[in-house]
Amino acid sequence: xxxxxxxxxxxxxxxxxxxxxxxxxxxxxxxxxxxxxxxxxxxxxxxxxxxxxxxxxxxxxxxxxxxxxxxxxxxxxxxxxxxxxxxxxxxxxxxxxxxxxxxxxxxxxxxxxxxxxxxxxxxxxxxxxxxxxxxxxxxxxxxxxxxxxxxxxxxxxxxxxxxxxxxxxxxxxxxxxxxxxxxxxxxxxxxxxxxxxxxxxxxxxxxxxxxxxxxxxxxxxxxxxxxxxxxxxxxxxxxxxxxxxxxxxxxxxxxxxxxxxxxxxxxxxxxxxxxxxxxxxxxxxxxxxxxxxxxxxxxxxxxxxxxxxxxxxxxxxxxxxxxxxxxxxxxxxxxxxxxxxxxxxxxxxxxxxxxxxxxxxxxxxx
Amino acid sequence: xxxxxxxxxxxxxxxxxxxxxxxxxxxxxxxxxxxxxxxxxxxxxxxxxxxxxxxxxxxxxxxxxxxxxxxxxxxxxxxxxxxxxxxxxxxxxxxxxxxxxxxxxxxxxxxxxxxxxxxxxxxxxxxxxxxxxxxxxxxxxxxxxxxxxxxxxxxxxxxxxxxxxxxxxxxxxxxxxxxxxxxxxxxxxxxxxxxxxxxxxxxxxxxxxxxxxxxxxxxxxxxxxxxxxxxxxxxxxxxxxxxxxxxxxxxxxxxxxxxxxxxxxxxxxxxxxxxxxxxxxxxxxxxxxxxxxxxxxxxxxxxxxxxxxxxxxxxxxxxxxxxxxxxxxxxxxxxxxxxxxxxxxxxxx
Numbered sequence: 001x002x003x004x005x006x007x008x009x010x011x012x013x014x015x016x017x018x019x020x021x022x023x024x025x026x027x028x029x030x031x032x033x034x035x036x037x038x039x040x041x042x043x044x045x046x047x048x049x050x051x052x053x054x055x056x057x058x059x060x061x062x063x064x065x066x067x068x069x070x071x072x073x074x075x076x077x078x079x080x081x082x083x084x085x086x087x088x089x090x091x092x093x094x095x096x097x098x099x100x101x102x103x104x105x106x107x108x109x110x111x112x113x114x115x116x117x118x119x120x121x122x123x124x125x126x127x128x129x130x131x132x133x134x135x136x137x138x139x140x141x142x143x144x145x146x147x148x149x150x151x152x153x154x155x156x157x158x159x160x161x162x163x164x165x166x167x168x169x170x171x172x173x174x175x176x177x178x179x180x181x182x183x184x185x186x187x188x189x190x191x192x193x194x195x196x197x198x199x200x201x202x203x204x205x206x207x208x209x210x211x212x213x214x215x216x217x218x219x220x221x222x223x224x225x226x227x228x229x230x231x232x233x234x235x236x237x238x239x240x241x242x243x244x245x246x247x248x249x250x251x252x253x254x255x256x257x258x259x260x261x262x263x264x265x266x267x268x269x270x271x272x273x274x275x276x277x278x279x280x281x282x283x284x285x286x287x288x289x290x291x292x293x294x295x296x297x298x299x300x301x302x303x304x305x306x307x308x309x310x311x312x313x314x315x316x317x318x319x320x321x322x323x324x325x326x327x328x329x330x331x332x333x334x335x336x337x338x339x340x341x342x343x344x345x346x347x348x349x350x351x352x353x354x355x356x357x358x359x360x361x362x363x364x365x366x
Numbered sequence: 367x368x369x370x371x372x373x374x375x376x377x378x379x380x381x382x383x384x385x386x387x388x389x390x391x392x393x394x395x396x397x398x399x400x401x402x403x404x405x406x407x408x409x410x411x412x413x414x415x416x417x418x419x420x421x422x423x424x425x426x427x428x429x430x431x432x433x434x435x436x437x438x439x440x441x442x443x444x445x446x447x448x449x450x451x452x453x454x455x456x457x458x459x460x461x462x463x464x465x466x467x468x469x470x471x472x473x474x475x476x477x478x479x480x481x482x483x484x485x486x487x488x489x490x491x492x493x494x495x496x497x498x499x500x501x502x503x504x505x506x507x508x509x510x511x512x513x514x515x516x517x518x519x520x521x522x523x524x525x526x527x528x529x530x531x532x533x534x535x536x537x538x539x540x541x542x543x544x545x546x547x548x549x550x551x552x553x554x555x556x557x558x559x560x561x562x563x564x565x566x567x568x569x570x571x572x573x574x575x576x577x578x579x580x581x582x583x584x585x586x587x588x589x590x591x592x593x594x595x596x597x598x599x600x601x602x603x604x605x606x607x608x609x610x611x612x613x614x615x616x617x618x619x620x621x622x623x624x625x626x627x628x629x630x631x632x633x634x635x636x637x638x639x640x641x642x643x644x645x646x647x648x649x650x651x652x653x654x655x656x657x658x659x660x661x662x663x664x665x666x667x668x669x670x671x672x673x674x675x676x677x678x679x680x681x682x683x684x685x686x687x688x689x690x691x692x693x694x695x696x697x698x699x700x701x702x703x704x705x706x707x708x709x710x711x712x713x714x715x
Contacts, residue, residue, distance in 0.1 A: 017488070017491060017492060017495070019488070032488075038491070039488070039491050041495045203694065228693070228694075229694055231696070247694075247695065247696045247697055248697055248700050249697070249700060249702075266702075266705050267705070269699045269700055269702065269706070270696075270697055270698045270699050270700070271687070271696035271697050271698070289687060289696060289697065289698045289699075290698060290699055291480070291620060292480075307479075309479045309480055
């Protein structure tokens with residue numbers, strides 16, 4: 001466990017054994033962080049999100065219903081909070097204004113005081129969404145709005161400061177050509193920036209766009225990809241397309257303006273559990289059940305950039321920090337021995353931040 | 367020009383052996399510079415224009431002749447080189463450099479980052495707490511259900527029977543057209559730990575689904591090269607009821623570890639050495655060879671083995687987390703031929 005200098009990790013990955021891994025793409029190293037000294041299966045990471053104050057804190061939701069606070073500055077877990085109520089693992093974590101929002105599989109959303117300690121046990125707000133929730137996502141533009149969806153649980157957008165009724169409740173599409181009801185299984189939800197629209201990907205290999213601003217409660221756009229359940233989704237920079245992954249490890253970029261397939265990314269062999277795009281650069285990090293973290297380049301040209309094999313079943317979520325502008329600095333510090341990523345340097349032209357050089361202890365997995 | 371040149375060249379080289387046709391002596395008379403007379407004994411160096419290759423000769427017979435001659439020459443040169451090397455080696459005696467190791471696909475295997483380091487703690491922890499942990503901790507002992515796809519033919523039925531003699535505590539049931547998803551909850555309630563389904567196509571078994579219960583991984587294999595007991599030459603008598611030992615060879619990567627543990631959990635943890643029977647799962651180049659032998663130690667270093675039991679080859683197609691659910695299940699590893707089979711030296715197990 002590294003004592004300090006955990007901030008230079010570019011991608012954070014949570015695993016099924018409860019270890020939080022920070023991967024430094026420039027140095028191609030992974031560092032393990034555990035709360036207790038030994039990894040434990042009960043602490044399997046099921047949700048990750050950034051904490052308050054920029055990107056200095058990570059909230060880790062574990063399978064034993066505790067949320068652990070991890071500080072990237074200090075490189076260690078600072079505290080934890082037990083969140084009882086409802087059944088199942090965490091399906092969504094968010095934080096706003098000093099409060100913590102959690103959603104569990106049985107459909108209970110709790111809003112807790114975010115004070116890092118086990119002190120307060122009572123949630124500020126409790127909301128029941130319906131059973132079988134697969135994902136809860138917070139709107140980055142309006143932090144008090146959350147969307148939930150799941151198996152046989154239609155997409156609903158809730159305003160936590162408003163009433164107990166959802167702001168938007170999606171309607172199922174019409175019966176299909178055999179006049180059978182189309183089943184619902186929303187696996188992942190994303191809010192589209194710049195408008196009120198939402199995108200969902202379903203377990204029945206559909207990608208749907210909903211627009212709460214329009215009077216139509218049915219999806220505005222529907223596209224299908226493949227024949228296997230889609231498990232993860234992320235928006236690309238530019239927000240005209242999404243990248244989805246399914247249980248066979250196939251990644252595809254779908255254009256949201258026309259519902260067309262733009263292209264696929266190859267490399268993954270197992271079910272995709274987490275996808276995250278960089279906010280500005282065309283880089284995508286993907287992890288899955290095949291225990292490998294991959295960084296892909298989405299365009300010019302589309303391909304694999306980096307592969308990291310931490311040997312652990314990887315789950316959910318990564319959080320991709322913004323401070324990869326420091327790559328320029330690192331590139332100059334690195335000896336020629338390490339393999340350089342040639343594509344990162346030309347994209348760096350603009351920002352040349354001169355940060356105070358921090359002496360990094362060599363962080364390798366223990 | 368080239369044609370005349372090479373005709374004369376061929377005549378020049380083999381003038382003694384070739385059946386002279388009528389035109390030859392006339393062409394000799396009208397030969398160009400550098401063309402020898404037909405009666406010359408010593409073969410003159412063929413005057414081919416530069417950049418000439420044997421494949422440009424249009425006449426098939428002559429082309430074939432030139433080629434065989436070239437081949438003979440190559441062989442002679444190769445033999446000469448070998449002899450020279452051997453002589454040098456003998457001359458050097460003890461100081462001769464060690465013989466170079468021939469390159470094989472196995473020893474040219476590309477470096478695989480997923481090969482498990484025996485000291486890796488994360489992997490050790492992962493394996494200590496995965497779905498097979500209860501077997502390796504001696505808390506559960508295996509109980510296997512063997513079945514086939516619907517309406518199996520003779521070979522598959524006999525393979526199932528023979529497999530059930532090889533795997534202790536296994537039961538064969540006829541698949542009456544039942545769905546696997548309905549069979550699995552019933553198996554779990556009757557305390558079965560594994561389910562083996564042998565798939566059949568056109569009267570031969572060609573696939574194997576191995577599903578660990580209650581919620582363990584499901585592996586799907588392609589099965590080939592199936593030999594039943596009566597087709598095995600020089601085999602021993604039928605296997606006894608003793609619990610066999612197991613050999614798992616060459617499962618080095620993380621995926622290989624998972625698959626190896628799946629196979630190991632089919633057999634009870636306490637082999638009876640009195641029975642002298644051993645089941646081997648040998649992985650080579652992603653193909654898993656299953657053999658069942660009886661051994662006897664003739665002396666400390668010499669063993670005699672008799673092959674009993676069926677023999678088949680497996681190739682992993684997919685490893686799925688959870689019990690059998692091919693449509694909605696999550697896959698830990700799927701074999702994708704166009705992405706994974708691009709290099710002949712890369713293997714996954």
